[in-house]
Amino acid sequence: MKQILGCLLVAFTLQIGAQDFYETLNGIREAEAKSAMRQMMSPQNDNTGNYDVKYHRLELNVDPSVSAISGDVTTYFEAKEAMTEITFDLADNMTVSQVLQRGNTLSYSQNSDDELVITLPVTQNQGVLDSLTISYSGNPISSGFDSFEQTTHNGDPVIWTLSEPYGAKGWWPCKQDLIDKIDAIDVYLTTPILNPSNENYVAVSNGLEQSQTIIGTDKVTHFKHTHPIPAYLIAFAVTNYEVYSHEVPNNGNPFDIVNYVYPESLISAQASTGVTVDIMNIFTDLFEEYPFADEKYGHAQFGWGGGMEHTTVSFMGSFSRSLIAHELAHQWFGNKITCGSWKDIWLNESFATYLAALVIENLDTETEFKTWRQQTVTNVVSQPNGAVYLTDQDTTSVNRIFSSRLSYNKGSMVLHMLRKKVGDTDFFQGLQDYLATPSLAFDFAKTQDFIDTMELTTGEDLDEFFNDWIYNEGYPSYNIDWNQNGNQLQLMVSQTQSDTSVDFFEAGVPIRVIGTLGESLDVVLDHTINNEQFLETVNFTVQSVLVDPDYHLISKNNTATLGIDDFTLETTIVLYPNPTTSIINITKPEGLDVKSIKVYNSLGQLLLQNSWTSKLNLSRLASGLLFVQFQTEDAVINKRIIKN
Numbered sequence: 336m337k338q339i340l341g342c343l344l345v346a347f348t349l350q351i352g353a354q355d356f357y358e359t360l361n362g363i364r365e366a367e368a369k370s371a372m373r374q375m376m377s378p379q380n381d382n383t384g385n386y387d388v389k390y391h392r393l394e395l396n397v398d399p400s401v402s403a404i405s406g407d408v409t410t411y412f413e414a415k416e417a418m419t420e421i422t423f424d425l426a427d428n429m430t431v432s433q434v435l436q437r438g439n440t441l442s443y444s445q446n447s448d449d450e451l452v453i454t455l456p457v458t459q460n461q462g463v464l465d466s467l468t469i470s471y472s473g474n475p476i477s478s479g480f481d482s483f484e485q486t487t488h489n490g491d492p493v494i495w496t497l498s499e500p501y502g503a504k505g506w507w508p509c510k511q512d513l514i515d516k517i518d519a520i521d522v523y524l525t526t527p528i529l530n531p532s533n534e535n536y537v538a539v540s541n542g543l544e545q546s547q548t549i550i551g552t553d554k555v556t557h558f559k560h561t562h563p564i565p566a567y568l569i570a571f572a573v574t575n576y577e578v579y580s581h582e583v584p585n586n587g588n589p590f591d592i593v594n595y596v597y598p599e600s601l602i603s604a605q606a607s608t609g610v611t612v613d614i615m616n617i618f619t620d621l622f623e624e625y626p627f628a629d630e631k632y633g634h635a636q637f638g639w640g641g642g643m644e645h646t647t648v649s650f651m652g653s654f655s656r657s658l659i660a661h662e663l664a665h666q667w668f669g670n671k672i673t674c675g676s677w678k679d680i681w682l683n684e685s686f687a688t689y690l691a692a693l694v695i696e697n698l699d700t701e702t703e704f705k706t707w708r709q710q711t712v713t714n715v716v717s718q719p720n721g722a723v724y725l726t727d728q729d730t731t732s733v734n735r736i737f738s739s740r741l742s743y744n745k746g747s748m749v750l751h752m753l754r755k756k757v758g759d760t761d762f763f764q765g766l767q768d769y770l771a772t773p774s775l776a777f778d779f780a781k782t783q784d785f786i787d788t789m790e791l792t793t794g795e796d797l798d799e800f801f802n803d804w805i806y807n808e809g810y811p812s813y814n815i816d817w818n819q820n821g822n823q824l825q826l827m828v829s830q831t832q833s834d835t836s837v838d839f840f841e842a843g844v845p846i847r848v849i850g851t852l853g854e855s856l857d858v859v860l861d862h863t864i865n866n867e868q869f870l871e872t873v874n875f876t877v878q879s880v881l882v883d884p885d886y887h888l889i890s891k892n893n894t895a896t897l898g899i900d901d902f903t904l905e906t907t908i909v910l911y912p913n914p915t916t917s918i919i920n921i922t923k924p925e926g927l928d929v930k931s932i933k934v935y936n937s938l939g940q941l942l943l944q945n946s947w948t949s950k951l952n953l954s955r956l957a958s959g960l961l962f963v964q965f966q967t968e969d970a971v972i973n974k975r976i977i978k979n
Contacts, residue, residue, distance in 0.1 A: 382422040382450065383510045386412040389464065391569075393507060394523040399492035399536060399573050402485040405472035406525075408508050411464060418459045423469070424504035424511050424566075425451040426478035431508070433470040441467065451508050469508045480505030486638055489599045493574035495637040495650060503566040513675055513779055516563035524556045526573050537576035539595045541569060541647050543630040560647065562627060563777040565673055570645040572635045577601045581612050585619070585628055593633035593648075600636060607654035608634060610698075614660050617697050618667065618690065621763055623770055626671040626777075632663070644687075646670045656698075657691050664690035667770060675779035677736055678725040681805070682780055685723065685746025692747060708751065708886040715745045716891040719833035720808040723749060724782060748889050749804045755843065755887050756800065757793045765792035795938075799841060809834025810889045813844060813862075816898035817880050824848060824873040826880070827898070827970075829866050833891070839865060846895070847884045850875035861939060861962070867971040908965060914977035917954035919963075928968055935962040953978050 388410060395406035412421065425431070426449050434441040434453050443453040451469070459465055475483035482502025485494045496506060503511045524538040528549070542560025549555075576595040583590055592611050596604040615625060615632070625632060633648040640652040644665030651658065668686035692711075696704040721738070723746045729735045736742065754762040769788040770776060782805060790797050811830040818825045828844060841863050848856040854875040860867075882893035909922045923929060932951065934943035937960050945951065953961070958978050965972040 380422065380424055380448075380450065380510075380512070382452075383424065383512065384514075385416050385418055386414055386421060386510075388412055388510050388515055388517045390466075390519050391509070391517055392521045392523070393569075394525070395507075395571070396525045397494055397571075397573055398527050399485065399494045402474050402476045402483075403472070404475055404483070404506055407468050407470050409466060409468040410508075411466040413464045414459045414461050416461050418455060420452055420454050421467075423451040423453070423508040424449060425471070425508040426473075426475070426480065426505045428478050429471050429473035429475070429506070429508075431469060431471045434467055435470075436465070436467040449504055471508060475506035478505040482506060484638065488574065488597050488638060491575050491597075493572070493638065495572035495635070496570045497637070497639070497643050497650060498567045498570065499643055500567050503569065509566040509569075511566040513565065513673065513677075516565050516673070516778060517569075518563055519561045520559075520564065520569060522558045522560075522569075522571060524558075524571055524573065525550075525553050526556070528552050528554055535575040536573055537578060537595060538571060538573045539576065539593075539633070539635045539648055540571040541645060542627075543647075560630065562630075562646070564646050564670075568644070568646045568670060568673075570643070570648070570650065572637060572650065576635070579605065581609060583612055583615050583625070583628075583632075585624065588628065590625070590628045591631055591633075593631050595633065595635040595648075597636050604634075604636070604654050607656070608659070610656050611659050611663065613698065614656075614663055614694055617694060618664065621693065622667055622767055626666060626770075632666065634659075644669055656694070660691040660694040661687045671770060671777055672775050672780050673778070675781045675784075677730040678727075679780070679782050680725070680736060680742050681723045681746035682782065682785060684743045685750060688743045689747035689750045692751075705885050708748070711744045711748050712886050712889055712891075714740055715748060715889050716810055716833075719810075720836075721745070722808045722836075723805045745889065746805075752804065752842070752888060753789070753797075753800065757789070757795065761793045765789040768792050795940075803837050803840050804889070807834070807836040809837055810891060811840040811842070812891055813882050813893040815846065815880055815882060815893075815895040817877070817895060818898045819873065819877045822872055822874050824871045824877060825898075826860065826869045826871065827866060828860055828862050828869065830862070842888060845883050845885065845887050847881040848873055848877055849879045849881065851878045852876075861935075861973075864971045867973070869973050870975075908972060908974065910963060910974050910976055914979045915953065916979050917952060919951050919953060919976060921949050921951065929965050930968070931966045933964045933966070935964065936960075937962075 390411040392409040393406065395404060397404055425445065427445055427447050431443060431445060431451055434443050436456065439456065441453050441456065443451060445451050453467065476485060480502040482498045482505040483496050487493060501511050503509045520541065522540040524540060526536045526538055529535060536554065538556040540558040541564065542558045545557040545559050547554060547556050572595070575598060577598050578593065578595055580591040580593050583592060594604060594608050619625060627647045630647050634651045634654070635648050637650045637652065642652060642658050642662040643650045644662045646666070649662035651662070664687040665683065668690070669683035674680050674682040692704065692707050695707050718740065721741045723741055725736065765788060768791070769785055772788060775784055786797060786801050810833050812833070814829050816827045830840065832838065832840065843859040844862045845857065845859050848858065852875065856873060858871055860869050880895035882895050883890060910919050929947040932945045932947065933941060934951070934956070935941055942956055943951070956978055961976050961978050963974045963976055
């Protein structure tokens with residue numbers, strides 16, 4: 336939804352070049368909370384579950400200087416079971432004046448549960464498509480949903496809507512849930528002309544503008560959107576906008592980024608929105624073509640802080656690069672694929688937060704991307720617990736659903752850690768596959784859907800990773816004891832956990848070895864068990880060891896200390912020849928009890944497992960770097976070998 340919730344509202348001490356990523360935008364969070372709070376007292380309506388919405392035509396009359404709306408909403412719907420009545424979500428202060436079906440008047444009732452219940456003239460059988468038209472009017476502001484705003488900017492009147500997540504029923508009869516997307520919509524906005532020579536009210540909505548028609552003293556602006564869309568992403572705005580465009584080349588199939596901005600903001604907006612083309616190109620290259628390239632992308636200025644990712648047109652309180660990136664990212668993650676429940680909100684917000692960080696990575700320097708990671712990790716570990724995935728109880732708390740620390744920042748860093756775990760190629764291919772999955776594309780997704788896709792793409796079992804980092808709570812703190820013996824650096828890695836829900840975080844732990852003459856060596860330790868020992872070849876005198884100096888892990892209070900005792904286990908197990916073409920010989924002290932020997936490739940895949948033996952035959956294994964792991968009574972010892 337809004338960038339404010341994902342990575343703002345945090346008092347960071349560090350500064351970065353892309354400073355606007357962390358600007359404070361409190362107003363939009365307050366507005367979100369109000370809209371969501373009303374829904375917490377009015378959960379998803381089970382009475383709307385017996386039909387699928389196929390199409391809406393919204394024919395709306397609005398005057399930016401008047402807090403009111405009237406019009407007709409025509410809905411095509413298919414019965415999922417035999418129906419004798421149909422229920423729509425509509426605030427009880429909105430007045431329905433008529434319901435028509437093929438010219439015939441239908442009976443209806445409205446109740447205090449914000450329901451419009453319409454009696455059908457005959458039973459509509461399962462699978463049958465039908466339609467009806469609802470005529471209604473009212474003052475949406477008095478509904479209390481904060482989804483309809485009538486105010487002024489620079490003395491000029493403006494109206495806009497923001498229905499996230501369940502405020503749509505505050506201004507039009509709809510079905511608002513996270514299970515049914517509308518296949519297509521037409522929006523007709525009738526607005527007054529101030530005088531015959533000055534048609535200065537400009538309307539904007541989802542999809543591609545089809546026409547502007549003058550009818551007497553009114554103007555009718557028609558927008559058409561032909562992709563599935565949930566009710567909360569349908570929106571419109573009307574004021575005296577200035578309109579200008581940027582063209583996106585899109586590999587020879589260009590489309591426009593259309594900007595609707597207040598006249599007083601025109602010069603500053605024109606100086607800021609051009610970067611949208613660059614960001615669009617980044618996301619297109621990394622993931623896929625913009626999902627709505629056959630229509631448009633756009634920005635419409637509105638009066639709240641932050642932004643809202645309405646499909647094809649984000650409503651913007653400012654035009655900072657970070658906000659542009661976050662809302663544009665939602666067109667893929669949130670709009671094309673929408674989270675299927677409150678529990679899965681990270682599929683919208685963590686993804687948009689991380690994509691905005693990818694813009695820093697691609698347009699700025701590694702230093703600035705590192706600073707983003709540092710600031711994000713600092714926020715995540717500011718408290719010892721909290722899961723990205725929500726419980727049922729969590730969904731009753733607005734602040735928990737929209738937690739900047741968990742739903743935005745922690746989830747975004749989990750995506751970064753997943754990227755480091757599986758590698759860039761599989762990570763970005765996995766996200767491409769997720770977006771292209773037929774059962775998910777332009778539909779809803781749950782967290783397990785994303786996990787299944789990533790496992791299919793990578794060929795890895797990722798259950799433990801997601802259990803630790805998404806479903807459970809907390810983070811690790813690492814302690815590394817190290818000692819140098821000639822050119823061998825011996826390390827023992829241990830961890831503690833901030834929350835008892837996870838007894839051990841398996842992770843690749845990045846370390847940086849610093850020499851007395853300024854030398855540097857970066858190594859990633861595949862930490863799979865506590866008190867694990869590693870042996871690294873270092874051809875300089877070690878002065879210090881740094882744990883995760885570039886902030887690729889969610890962790891805190893990490894330490895590395897020079898150990899007093901030598902790690903004799905490492906030096907007394909010897910593998911030879913190294914490199915080898917087939918057989919390796921293993922020697923160990925007579926009193927050392929080795930329980931098992933495991934051989935892994937560089938991807939962490941287990942290739943071979945044995946009880947203790949003094950010889951291993953590697954002839955059937957592929958060439959490359961292999962890791963031989965020895966499990967003893969007290970420790971795990973890792974050795975490296977090259978298979979030719």
